[in-house]
Amino acid sequence: MTILAIDDLRVHFDRRRTRLHAVRGVSLEVAAAECVGIVGESGSGKTQMFMAAMGLLAPGAEAAGSVRFEGTELLGAKAAALNRVRGSRLAMVFQDPMTSLTPHLTVGSQLSEVLVTHAGVSWPSAESGALRMLERVRVPEARRRLRQYPHELSGGLRQRVMIGMALLCDPALLIADEPTTALDVTVQSQVMDLLRSMRREIGMAVVLISHDLGVVAGLADRIVVMYAGRIVESGTAGDILERALHPYTAALLQCVPNLHGPRLHRMPSLPGQPPDPGTDAPGCAFAPRCAHVTQRCKAERPSLQIGPSAHAVACHYPLPA
Amino acid sequence: MSAALLSVRDLRVRFGDVEAVKGVSLDLNGGETLGLVGESGSGKSTLARAILRLVPVSAGELLWRGEDMRACVGSELRRRRRDLQIVFQDPLASLDPRMSVGEILAEPLRIFEPRQAAAERRGLVGEMLERVGLSADMAARHPHEFSGGQCQRIGIARAMMLRPALLICDEPVSSLDVSVQGQIVNLLGDLQREFGMSMLFISHNLAVVRHVSHRVAVIFRGRLVETADRDTLFAAPAHPYTRALLAAVPDPKRPWTAAEPSVVEEAVVPPGSGCPYRDRCAYAAPACRESVPALEAVAPGHRAACHRWREVVYS
DSSP, rough: EEEEEEEEEOOOEETEEEEEEEEEEEEEEEEETEEEEEETTTTHHHHHHHHHHOOOOOOOOOEEEEEEETTTEEEOHHHEEEEEEEHHHHEESSSSSHSSSOOOOOOOOOHHHIIIIIIIIOOOHHHHHHHHHHOOOOOOOOHHTTSSGGGGHHHHHHHHHHHHHHHTTTSSEEESTTTTTTTTHHHHHHHHHEEEEEEEOOOOOEEEESOOHHHHHHSSSSEEEEEEEEEEEEEEEHHHHHHHOOHHHHHHHHHHSSSSSSSSSOOOOOOOOOOOOOOSSSOOOOGGGGGTTOOOHHHSSSOOOOOOOOOEEOOOOOOOO | OOOOSEEEEEEEETOOOOOOOOEEEEETTTOEEEEEEETTTTTHHHHHHHHSSSSOEEEEEEEEEEEEEEGHHHHHHHHHHHHEEEOOOOTTTOOOTTOOHHHHHHHHHHHOOOOHHHHHHHHHHHHHHHHTTSSSGGGGGGGGSSHHHHHHHHHHHHHHHHOOOOOEEEEETTSOHHHHHHHHHHHHHHHHHHHEEEEEEEEEEEHHHHOOOOOEEETTTHHHHHHHHEEHHHOOOOSHHHHHHHHHOOEEEOOOOOSTOOOOSSSSSOOOOTTTGHHHHHOOOOOHHHHHOEEEEETTTTEEEOTTHHHHOOO
């Protein structure tokens, strides 16, 4: 069953005289209880796509297309309608837990407020609900933490609190945007562990947004690779990690620094930059950085071709699988 | 044997009641890269700032080519700082948004070479921009016009303007896309081959450190817990914390295994005088509650501070 259906979503910003295209026509479905990883570099549109879905675009941004969550159109919906799903059925965790928690409220009151607002429970029972949630997300000394302020917690604990807050109302879908990027590798693996076990416990769907395929690989059932506002490849985690068809996906996989295999003289990287969001060249957006580029790639944009087993790629010359 | 470029001896840094660096000793030789690995709050950035004399040292020695740096004050300290430069984690935040890139790169020259002609300075700025993979005509632009990776190139160019003998890189790639991390790491390696500076490369990710370092030091809660040459550290880590750091590196080719599955980070710092890692350690034994383990030789050039390193190595 599909719970989130994005159809031909477009997001642009108007800056002075230029129009910046962040998302250039993306269609995507997320099924109940499924984890979809969204991978791409800064500026690929991966975050803006879901900010549009949540009604959280910055002023000056406009979205077109359709985003339906559990059958309800979210794009252009009134704030009151959005607030009924946001924070309860549809929850989001951001990269920086320090800026997404309110600095002048204790952890306990921020968590309780969610339950009072969305579940309509009384403050005293909300407080015990908050305590139970902190214990579920394995925050040590949960009772003491309730009375602390965000700045008194480490980055890893703050992210646990954020995840706990997102899960308070048993969401059907959790959108996690770079949830571990600001954290140490050891803490990162603990937070990913937590997401994995909470997903099992609650049975929610998860959209995991990251620039690092290594992080996404640990949780996602399906992976969508974005470049310059478009999907360039999507498939099962196995398809993407073991049988990548798009040269961009293959390059991203190469770039994840790893400990196994020989130590290379030079660390793999992807030369060049993503294209300027203010321009729209006719060909493949990845062509200027692609090792396999031809004349055709510069002239004609490849469309997303869906192959057998739903492994899709937008490339004139996909790599041999 | 000639003296090391930098020798840190039993260095301590205290902020009020908190001792951030608890007696660290390390040597850095000319042209060498030492990787310094640890988590947030381990004291790795404080150690770097103490070496730069940006935070006061409470105790211990800092020797620069065998001379005591702590005795350096005033104009002598200023001259010394010319040899020691730093690249920060957040490339955009470390560049003044109101200055053009050209002004940012010229500033160290203006300070240390005040009599240099403006045209000569502009020439050097242009050369350095080209050297770090940007172009000389970008000097007129401002930091916000650049991507994160390009800003980090600018930060590196600024640090290299005075040809330092030691470049401290504090998490230089942690806030960059994985696709760009390699570009920056390779650039630092190229600059080292060309200019021969030593590097102290601070990171929490051992997979990145593996690419740049000749030797690696692992720091935990203000103390060094393991040091070895690169290949030894990755092939035969002797401290359980080093093993946890290695296990935590995400790898799309391998299913994820949790580093320390049952333990949440900073499960209350254990009081008393035992090993600071014991509450997170799979090898902890009664002896670990008794005393803080000192660094012991595991093999020539390889030292670990663990009461049970033999069990760890032979497990």
